[in-house]
Amino acid sequence: MKDILRPILELSVVLPGLLLAYFPVKSYLKQSPGKLAARILPLIAGLCIGGGIVCYQLHASTASALAGITLLAIGLYTGTLQISLWKSGTIALTVCAVFACINSLSRAISVAIALHMQLPQDEPWFCLAACVFYNIVCWILVLTAFYPSTRAVRVMVEDDNFAQTWYVFWVLPLVFIFLNLFMIPRYQTTLRTGRVLQGYIVISIALLVLLLWFNAIFLLMATSLNRNARLQQENQLLFMQQQRYENLKASIEEVRQARHDMRHQLNQISALAETGDLEGLKSYLEKNISRIPNLGIHFCENRAVDSVIGYYCALAKREDIPFCAKLDLPQTLPIDEINMCLVLSNLLENALEASIRTAQDRRQIKITAYLHAERLLLIEVENAYDGEIREKDGVFQSSKRKGNGVGIQSIQHIAEKSGGASTFAYQNGAFCAKVMLCG
Template structure:
């Protein structure tokens, strides 16, 4: 009976690893946690038990069985999440790397138990005591990692600013996994040598400690980078508000000057009318009307949205692009204002760039935003575009500069994060973006 349990216990460590992987991505599940656990964990438990029994019957090592079960768990894990494959795959690799280090340490513990008790190395699996140690350490790691995984790591996963971080971090856990595989001795008896066993214990323990240290350093670096990115975004929004304030002050000054000159203008108009000089009267009235400033200074009650829209409205007027905005947004929104500003700034900047590449006669930008059912924010931006659309697999990609935007893909991620949707269509030379954010 003990021999049957040994390979099964070696494979059952996939269950705590799977649980650890789900801690930071709970909000990205495609189905409820209870429903997911009801079928996923029994399925993986049956797969581990079946693979363990097969290893027992064939008297084979669990290395390949563990690799197959872990691969199946990773595939199911990534398929049950709505986040990108880079993020989910990197989290899965990180968990596998930590548990691979624990596996090496458990192998050393198994060799030490067999050597001290002078037990015969009668199987290709860990001894029963080492299997219990293996599972116990894995569950202790899961319990210890619960708080940082559900807070710090989750915040990093939900942050869309530094998605490129996930494109490089996978190298680190993969290197640890390969290193632990390389350390596996060809023969179990190799570890029975005193010096080899001591060195193996030190090396496997050091790898586990280094793995935790590298993960901690990465979290600190990512947190610092994300904090700097948020400060940069806030500075950009403050710059928009400053520009908006300057435009409003200029318009107010022009209106004040116009009111001051109104008496002189009326006297001139009266003189031309008394003289019956209709041509000069018409010309003078046309010049006077052209000097009256546009006093459409307020787009909505929400200051954040008004600042962003006002900023891009001024840029559009500078480039002689017709800009039309219909905003019905209250002072307090049901969604996060930072998310709303990011969506607006990205969509309007894309529309502005597209308009500059369009024939002057066809240029236009139309923005509509309103709150629906007290908890849904609807945003629609429409603009003409004569250029070539960079589309791949139904996804429109932004070609604008990277330092002042996070792209159309980020707009989609923000919408999905709030439980909303986003659609982008290009038809008959008109590009339309529709975004729904939920509170």
């Protein structure tokens, strides 16, 4: 019974590894955790038991079975998440790297136990005590990592500002995996020679500590970069508010000057009327009406939204692009203002850039926003565009860079994270974006 239990225990470490990988991505599951666990856990557990029995019957190493089950688990893991492959793959590789270090340490512990108990040298698996040690350390690691992985790591995964770093970080856990594979001796007797075992234990512990330290540094760096990116976004909003304030000051000055000149203008109108010069009166009125500033001072009660809309309205007027805003938003909104302003900024920036590339007579930007059922914010932005819209697998491609539009991806992510949705459509030369944010 003990002999058949050893390979099963060695393979069963896939279970805590899979659980650990799911901790930071719980909000990205394609189905409920209960249904997912009911489908995956019995499958993986069955494969571990069956693989262990086969290895016992064949008296073979569990390396091939462990590699196969691990690759299958990674495939199931990445396939059950609504998240980029870079993020899910990097998380899976990181967990594999940590468990590979524990595997090397457990291998050394197994040899030490075998030497102490004077067990045969040709055992194909870890001894039973080493298998128990292997599983206990893995489960302790899962319990220890529960809080940071469901808090700090989850925030890092959900933040798009750190997305580019995922493209390179996967190299680090891959290096540690290969190092641990390279350390595995071809024969167990190698570890029993001289002081090789002591060195193997020291190197295994050093690799494990070094990997955990690198992961902690990466997490701290991610937190710092995300905080800086958040501050940059807030500074951008403050800049928009400053620009909005300057525009309001200029408009107020124009109104003050117009009021100051009102008496002179009325006297001139009275003189033209007394002389009966209707043509002169008409010409004078047309000239002064054209000088009346089109202020558009106030768009809605919410100051943050008003600043963003005012900023892009000024940019649109500078480019002679008709800008129509219909906003019905109260001063306080149930939506996170930073995310809301990011969505508005991305939508209006895309609309502005598209309108600049459109014929003068077709240029227009229309934005509508209002609250629905007190907790839903509905935003719709429509603009004309004469260029070619590229679409792949239902996702609009960026015209400024290779790949998908970063702005559109950011909008979709913010909408989904709030529990809302977003749709984009291009038809008859008009691009329409609709976003729903939930409070």
